[in-house]
Amino acid sequence: MTDFKALILAIVSPLVEHPDDLAVSMTETDRFYEYRLAVHPDDVGRVIGKQGRVAQAIRTIVYSVRVQGNKRVRLIIDDHPAKTLE
Numbered sequence: 001m002t003d004f005k006a007l008i009l010a011i012v013s014p015l016v017e018h019p020d021d022l023a024v025s026m027t028e029t030d031r032f033y034e035y036r037l038a039v040h041p042d043d044v045g046r047v048i049g050k051q052g053r054v055a056q057a058i059r060t061i062v063y064s065v066r067v068q069g070n071k072r073v074r075l076i077i078d079d080h081p082a083k084t085l086e
Helices: 004-015 041-048 050-063
Strands: 023-028 032-038 072-078
Touching: 004 023, 004 032, 004 041, 004 050, 041 050, 041 072, 050 072
Parallel strands: 032 072
Antiparallel strands: 023 032
16 A cells, blocks of 8 residues: 555645654544644644645645555644644
8 A cells, every 4th residue: 555644744844844743643444544644833824725725735646646445545634733643
């Protein structure tokens, strides 16, 4: 399976001022592989962008990667500090 965590971090890291505070966690449900991206509260606007355009572009890239089986990938962006996820 594709390393979605590395893909998400490669896309988002250049966009933020606090790349050390990025964290990606994955949970699997019946229908989805859910990736939760936690960013520093100061970087939320940079990751989401005006009218959500940057977030939509990130999701478009992540969702375009083929996954085996009939599960889909979902990306959730959190504004909580990364330390709370781990």
